[in-house]
Amino acid sequence: MSKEQLVNEQAYLDQTLGKITDSLESTKEEIKKSKGSLADVASAWDDVRVKTSTYSGIVETAMSVRQQQQAIAEREAAQSRAEVRYQTLSKQIVKPYFARIDFTDPSEENQEPESIYIGLASYSDDNGRFYIYDWRTPVASIYYDGGLGDVEYLTPVGPQKADVSLKRQFEIEDGVIVTLFDTEEAIGDAMLLNALSGESSTKMKSIVTTIQKEQNKIIRNTDADLLFVQGAAGSGKTAAIMQRVAYLLYRYRGKLNSGQVVMFSPNQLFNDYVDQVLPELGEQNLVQLTFFQYASRRLPRFSVQTLAERFEKSVEHEKIERMLGSLQMFEATKAYAESLNEKGLAARSLNFRGEPLISKEKILEIYYQYNSNYKLSQRLEATQDSLLRSLRAQVSHQMKQDWVELAIENLSKEEYDELVGAGATRLGDDQEGDAAAMTRRHQLGAGPQEREFKSDKQERNFLAKKITTQALRPLAKKIRRSGFININTQFVDFLKALPKFLSLDDFGVTEDEWQSYLNEVVANLKKHELTLANTTIYLYLYDLITGKHGQRDIRYLFIDEIQDYTPFQLAFLKFSFPNAKFTVLGDLNQAIFTQDWANSLEEDFASLFDPAKVELIDLTQTYRSTEQITNFSKELLANGKAIEAFNREGEIPVLKMAKTTDQAVDLVKEQLAENAADGEKTAIITQTLDAARELAQQLSDTKVTLIHSENQRLAPGAVIIPSYLAKGLEFDAVIIWQADAAHYEKEDQQRLLYTVASRAMHRLTMIGQGQVSPLIAAVPKALYATVEE
Numbered sequence: 001m002s003k004e005q006l007v008n009e010q011a012y013l014d015q016t017l018g019k020i021t022d023s024l025e026s027t028k029e030e031i032k033k034s035k036g037s038l039a040d041v042a043s044a045w046d047d048v049r050v051k052t053s054t055y056s057g058i059v060e061t062a063m064s065v066r067q068q069q070q071a072i073a074e075r076e077a078a079q080s081r082a083e084v085r086y087q088t089l090s091k092q093i094v095k096p097y098f099a100r101i102d103f104t105d106p107s108e109e110n111q112e113p114e115s116i117y118i119g120l121a122s123y124s125d126d127n128g129r130f131y132i133y134d135w136r137t138p139v140a141s142i143y144y145d146g147g148l149g150d151v152e153y154l155t156p157v158g159p160q161k162a163d164v165s166l167k168r169q170f171e172i173e174d175g176v177i178v179t180l181f182d183t184e185e186a187i188g189d190a191m192l193l194n195a196l197s198g199e200s201s202t203k204m205k206s207i208v209t210t211i212q213k214e215q216n217k218i219i220r221n222t223d224a225d226l227l228f229v230q231g232a233a234g235s236g237k238t239a240a241i242m243q244r245v246a247y248l249l250y251r252y253r254g255k256l257n258s259g260q261v262v263m264f265s266p267n268q269l270f271n272d273y274v275d276q277v278l279p280e281l282g283e284q285n286l287v288q289l290t291f292f293q294y295a296s297r298r299l300p301r302f303s304v305q306t307l308a309e310r311f312e313k314s315v316e317h318e319k320i321e322r323m324l325g326s327l328q329m330f331e332a333t334k335a336y337a338e339s340l341n342e343k344g345l346a347a348r349s350l351n352f353r354g355e356p357l358i359s360k361e362k363i364l365e366i367y368y369q370y371n372s373n374y375k376l377s378q379r380l381e382a383t384q385d386s387l388l389r390s391l392r393a394q395v396s397h398q399m400k401q402d403w404v405e406l407a408i409e410n411l412s413k414e415e416y417d418e419l420v421g422a423g424a425t426r427l428g429d430d431q432e433g434d435a436a437a438m439t440r441r442h443q444l445g446a447g448p449q450e451r452e453f454k455s456d457k458q459e460r461n462f463l464a465k466k467i468t469t470q471a472l473r474p475l476a477k478k479i480r481r482s483g484f485i486n487i488n489t490q491f492v493d494f495l496k497a498l499p500k501f502l503s504l505d506d507f508g509v510t511e512d513e514w515q516s517y518l519n520e521v522v523a524n525l526k527k528h529e530l531t532l533a534n535t536t537i538y539l540y541l542y543d544l545i546t547g548k549h550g551q552r553d554i555r556y557l558f559i560d561e562i563q564d565y566t567p568f569q570l571a572f573l574k575f576s577f578p579n580a581k582f583t584v585l586g587d588l589n590q591a592i593f594t595q596d597w598a599n600s601l602e603e604d605f606a607s608l609f610d611p612a613k614v615e616l617i618d619l620t621q622t623y624r625s626t627e628q629i630t631n632f633s634k635e636l637l638a639n640g641k642a643i644e645a646f647n648r649e650g651e652i653p654v655l656k657m658a659k660t661t662d663q664a665v666d667l668v669k670e671q672l673a674e675n676a677a678d679g680e681k682t683a684i685i686t687q688t689l690d691a692a693r694e695l696a697q698q699l700s701d702t703k704v705t706l707i708h709s710e711n712q713r714l715a716p717g718a719v720i721i722p723s724y725l726a727k728g729l730e731f732d733a734v735i736i737w738q739a740d741a742a743h744y745e746k747e748d749q750q751r752l753l754y755t756v757a758s759r760a761m762h763r764l765t766m767i768g769q770g771q772v773s774p775l776i777a778a779v780p781k782a783l784y785a786t787v788e789e
């Protein structure tokens with residue numbers, strides 16, 4: 001790098017910063033102005049004359065109210081646009097760009113190279129000259145995709161060629177270029193190494209400056225209905241999809257908002273971990289939730305199996321769980337629901353004041369009176385309409401009943417006023433002086449007035465009707481919500497009938513095993529408890545009967561750690577988000593809930609989509625851990641050969657074996673102290689929650705935080721965390737607790753051990769007691785050191 005080049009680059013930077021400073025000033029002015037004019041418009045409410053005595057008066061009033069509202073909306077929009085711009089500019093003034101590319105367009109006569117600078121957002125001055133290009137613009141793709149020479153990049157109108165003559169990367173701090181280097185590769189290793197050598201943090205950061213070619217493909221894919229990304233631990237799957245969300249929001253700006261993008265994540269802790277990435281990229285956060293939250297939000301009266309319960313109980317009923325999570329089960333549910341078109345609906349009577357008002361038999365009669373061409377949803381809708389008509393017919397009958405008479409006599413003054421309208425406060429009758437409240441008051445018109453009755457009889461009738469309607473209202477609501485279907489009974493009925501819809505034998509389940517499992521489900525239902533697998537079946541069955549079509553407004557759905565889902569859950573999500581394009585990420589080697597049968601997941605899920613619209617991407621390069629840690633942890637797997645370590649040097653992992661528990665605990669304490677002295681943030685990962693609790697007790701005189709629930713926040717210092725909560729997270733140093741034969745013995749714990757080992761970025765220590773775990777003993781000795789006490 002010559003001095004002249006540096007001087008030239010600094011000059012361009014100074015010029016850009018100068019422009020941004022001017023824009024910041026003018027945007028500040030704009031915000032101030034629009035705030036002022038908003039206040040002016042709002043105060044103009046006083047000039048809106050309310051005339052309601054004549055028709056033309058009413059029209060005139062309505063017109064001026066409308067104009068007033070429009071004026072406010074326009075000012076508000078201008079203000080918020082200016083505010084967003086101000087925020088972007090404030091970020092740009094600190095780090096305006098991170099790269100430059102020079103290229104020519106071979107199809108053009110003029111072969112002068114064009115230079116573009118790439119940053120988090122675009123910046124152009126008032127004359128339309130672009131100083132910075134957003135990293136998401138088509139042309140910026142060149143920076144991520146290839147080296148120098150001829151390249152091709154995709155634009156919305158098709159592929160475009162470019163001849164790249166320069167790729168330059170910058171680090172800018174406080175308006176000064178700190179480093180600058182030219183590279184011939186996609187993203188120079190030096191820059192990546194620099195990005196990766198940082199310390200772990202409680203918040204994930206964006207990878208915008210060092211996105212890799214393979215990751216760029218994931219980020220910019222717009223064709224696939226299902227983008228299936230399989231990638232090793234630490235290969236940047238999560239990092240890439242957060243960038244992808246930002247990319248999509250930019251690419252479809254104006255058409256797509258962050259509320260239409262949903263991400264299913266492994267646990268709440270993980271949500272907390274990634275929630276800074278999008279704001280850092282200048283975008284709003286997307287909707288993030290766990291499958292447990294999604295399911296339990298829909299079934300508030302049930303306690304759905306939690307993550308911890310699921311992890312600790314996943315070994316029970318393995319064959320049955322596998323059957324319940326299969327696509328065959330999904331099909332069986334559909335077939336059973338279809339059969340309800342003929343017969344078998346589980347109805348319940350609609351009771352009023354303790355008596356059946358519309359009996360179960362009557363409901364079934366109505367439900368099955370429609371011909372067989374009806375779909376379940378139409379049948380239900382028609383039944384609801386018919387039941388609501390019957391209910392309305394009940395009003396005049398009930399009005400004459402004694403209970404109504406009694407209710408009228410017992411009315412208090414307040415209740416009476418409420419019923420006749422006087423004194424009633426309506427929604428929107430607030431006393432605020434802001435523009436919105438003023439608008440609402442204008443729209444509502446004059447407040448409630450006392451009603452005059454011509455006779456006692458008229459008054460009595462009025463009150464009786466009001467009271468009866470009010471009393472019947474919950475029943476109407478119940479009808480609308482299909483509360484006359486006894487879904488619990490229906491669900492049990494389905495499970496009982498299951499052998500008619502699916503072959504238990506295919507899953508190696510006997511009739512007896514099924515029967516005893518069924519008894520367990522019924523007993524748990526009585527306690528309002530459901531496993532996650534059953535919750536999903538329950539919800540799907542309910543949706544089929546009620547004709548719910550899920551959330552049609554969601555356009556993109558992301559599922560992280562897909563290996564922990566069953567094919568049934570995935571099919572259910574596809575059904576629940578029918579208009580969404582799916583991006584799913586996973587590492588079959590980290591399947592800690594679904595074990596071996598995760599292997600067919602890719603195929604199962606892909607079978608639900610048009611094959612031409614399915615794209616599979618395999619990421620084998622890992623970035624999180626040092627070469628030594630990756631080389632060790634991949635050997636824990638039977639099929640880890642394809643995983644490639646990133647060339648970043650570190651210590652080899654160490655296995656420390658103690659003779660007694662006290663000794664093992666002391667080893668943990670020593671390791672914690674050593675890690676702290678080296679500035680490495682440590683996570684002690686235990687297999688189960690109980691083990692985490694016990695160890696926390698034993699370490700009570702040490703400064704470590706126990707993470708026992710996903711609803712906690714990640715603490716900044718050392719933590720103890722059970723394996724299933726550590727999913728997706730990373731730490732400078734990891735201590736695997738009880739890494740011995742007593743805890744990591746069976747072959748199916750390979751994946752668990754791999755998952756926890758791959759959380760470590762720089763240092764991995766395994767502490768055990770007694771016998772060495774056969775899973776570790778199977779790793780070539782050169783890849784780790786052993787210390788015996």
Ligand SMILES: Nc1ncnc2c1ncn2[C@@H]1O[C@H](COP(=O)(O)OP(=O)(O)OP(=O)(O)O)[C@@H](O)[C@H]1O
Nearest residue numbers: 207210211212233234235236237238239623624728
């Ligand atoms: N292109 C990149 N540039 C810089 N850092 C990267 C890049 N790709 C990944 N990383 C870093 O590597 C680490 C692992 O990434 P991430 O958590 O996204 O991996 P993952 O594939 O989701 O892992 P896991 O399956 O273990 O959850 C993160 O610290 C991430 O910031």
